[in-house]
Amino acid sequence: MTDPYKVLGVSPSATDEEIKEAYRNLAKKYHPDQYSDSPLKDLADEKMKEINEAYDAITSQRREGSSQWGGGYQGSYNPVGASGSSGFQDVRSYIMAGRIADAEQILNGVPAERRNAEWYFLKGSVLYRRGWLEEAKDHFSRACQMDPGNGEYSAALNQAMNQGSGMYGGYRPHTNMNAGGCNACDMCSSLMCADCCCECMGGDLIPCC
Amino acid sequence: MFGYVRPYKSEMLVKEYEQYKAIYCELCRRLGKSYGILSRFALSYDCTFYALLALCVSRSQVRLDTGRCVMNPLKKCSYLPVKGEEYEKAAALCVILTYYKLKDDVEDGGRFSALRAKLLMALVSPKAKRAGKRYPFLEEIVGKAMEDQALAQKEKGGIDRCAHPTAQMLSELFRELPGCREGEDAALERFGYFLGRWIYLMDAADDLEEDLKTGSFNPFANRLGLSGKKELTAEERKRADEFCNEALNATMAQMLLPFRLISLENFAPLVENVIEKGLPEMQREILFLHVNLKKKKREEML
Numbered sequence: 001m002t003d004p005y006k007v008l009g010v011s012p013s014a015t016d017e018e019i020k021e022a023y024r025n026l027a028k029k030y031h032p033d034q035y036s037d038s039p040l041k042d043l044a045d046e047k048m049k050e051i052n053e054a055y056d057a058i059t060s061q062r063r064e065g066s067s068q069w070g071g072g073y074q075g076s077y078n079p080v081g082a083s084g085s086s087g088f089q090d091v092r093s094y095i096m097a098g099r100i101a102d103a104e105q106i107l108n109g110v111p112a113e114r115r116n117a118e119w120y121f122l123k124g125s126v127l128y129r130r131g132w133l134e135e136a137k138d139h140f141s142r143a144c145q146m147d148p149g150n151g152e153y154s155a156a157l158n159q160a161m162n163q164g165s166g167m168y169g170g171y172r173p174h175t176n177m178n179a180g181g182c183n184a185c186d187m188c189s190s191l192m193c194a195d196c197c198c199e200c201m202g203g204d205l206i207p208c209c
Numbered sequence: 210m211f212g213y214v215r216p217y218k219s220e221m222l223v224k225e226y227e228q229y230k231a232i233y234c235e236l237c238r239r240l241g242k243s244y245g246i247l248s249r250f251a252l253s254y255d256c257t258f259y260a261l262l263a264l265c266v267s268r269s270q271v272r273l274d275t276g277r278c279v280m281n282p283l284k285k286c287s288y289l290p291v292k293g294e295e296y297e298k299a300a301a302l303c304v305i306l307t308y309y310k311l312k313d314d315v316e317d318g319g320r321f322s323a324l325r326a327k328l329l330m331a332l333v334s335p336k337a338k339r340a341g342k343r344y345p346f347l348e349e350i351v352g353k354a355m356e357d358q359a360l361a362q363k364e365k366g367g368i369d370r371c372a373h374p375t376a377q378m379l380s381e382l383f384r385e386l387p388g389c390r391e392g393e394d395a396a397l398e399r400f401g402y403f404l405g406r407w408i409y410l411m412d413a414a415d416d417l418e419e420d421l422k423t424g425s426f427n428p429f430a431n432r433l434g435l436s437g438k439k440e441l442t443a444e445e446r447k448r449a450d451e452f453c454n455e456a457l458n459a460t461m462a463q464m465l466l467p468f469r470l471i472s473l474e475n476f477a478p479l480v481e482n483v484i485e486k487g488l489p490e491m492q493r494e495i496l497f498l499h500v501n502l503k504k505k506k507r508e509e510m511l
Binding site: 029043133 | 376
């Protein structure tokens with residue numbers, strides 16, 4: 001087995017706190033929920049397993065067998081699940097098995113008059129997995145319009161919309177990327193400005209200048 | 210490719226910046242050696258990134274050399290040579306991409322740019338032929354993508370359809386990078402897909418205003434219902450910028466997932482800087498600070 005310290009990216013002299021921190025960061029990075037609808041799920045699971053093992057090994061080394069919160073994250077959430085009353089059971093099982101091309105072929109064969117909200121949702125899921133994100137979003141919103149009460153469809157649409165906002169990477173126009181907006185210098189100069197304004201009007205904010 | 214994949218310098222350590230520059234300089238040197246002095250002008254940030262990623266994935270041994278800059282003999286430069294073929298492939302890719310870019314200009318550029326491109330083509334095409342002979346798969350991947358791109362534009366396809374050829378091209382280029390760890394080729398492939406998609410969308414967003422003026426095809430213009438317009442009002446411009454930014458962010462979100470699964474040994478901080486900081490910075494510069502637009506306006510005034 002590889003060196004557990006190397007897996008977590010910490011030195012063997014790191015404190016317990018540092019190790020926990022490194023583990024948490026990595027676990028966040030490889031968390032299987034993020035990869036639930038990605039073809040890379042297996043690889044992510046493997047990395048997660050590696051980290052869990054490394055963390056367990058270090059903690060048990062250090063505390064002689066009493067691993068604290070080993071096991072880590074398990075189980076995953078997959079947006080396309082088996083739905084009881086589905087008209088497209090075969091498509092759902094293809095998507096879950098990662099057979100995207102087969103799922104798409106069936107969906108494309110459905111005549112226009114039979115394309116209901118679920119059809120749009122599943123077609124959107126297929127597009128999403130292929131990386132055609134804009135059309136996926138359009139299909140999800142169509143599904144939501146046709147069936148506004150459905151939680152599955154609105155969760156998919158929300159996820160697609162959130163990713164556009166920059167929460168998961170990219171640039172967020174309404175937040176300042178460089179340092180905080182107000183520092184000591186800004187405060188002083190604002191006070192000086194306020195003082196000048198007061199003085200113009202005959203008052204005084206800072207008596208000493 | 211178009212030069213949007215760059216490091217964000219202010220967030221780099223000096224050490225990292227020097228490494229990046231040494232890779233850039235080494236690639237420049239190899240270009241000169243293999244394809245003649247003039248081909249150095251084909252050097253781009255994108256191909257440097259390709260070389261950088263190849264170095265990371267193959268875990269090659271590198272050593273630092275110092276020498277003189279070939280373009281400016283008074284300047285000292287560091288180089289990062291390796292035994293493997295990483296730079297040779299990146300250099301070939303540079304030349305091939307430049308050739309196709311010129312070919313595209315000849316076909317649908319304006320009268321002057323077509324003429325200029327024709328003259329340059331005469332210089333580039335023998336080099337591109339040599340590069341293609343050395344690495345036939347590079348030639349094939351790029352050529353196929355360009356054909357598909359032309360088709361997508363002819364169909365007046367949507368955003369996803371138009372971005373697909375470039376995305377597919379990068380995914381194929383990254384997949385064949387030798388030396389990656391077992392199972393990680395799938396991650397590289399998917400990372401390449403979204404990086405290519407990001408590059409195409411960034412370029413389309415950057416060209417939006419220019420394309421509207423000249424009446425050229427642009428997938429964002431079609432999608433936003435702006436085609437046929439010559440000028441954009443400030444409000445329309447803002448809406449378009451925000452729409453483009455959202456599409457880019459969604460692509461970024463998908464790109465980061467496979468990216469985190471790739472083991473980048475040698476130069477992990479460099480690659481992370483380019484992807485996690487450089488790309489968002491590029492979105493900011495182009496869509497919110499309008500750097501390129503201002504540059505164009507200045508040039509027009511002169």
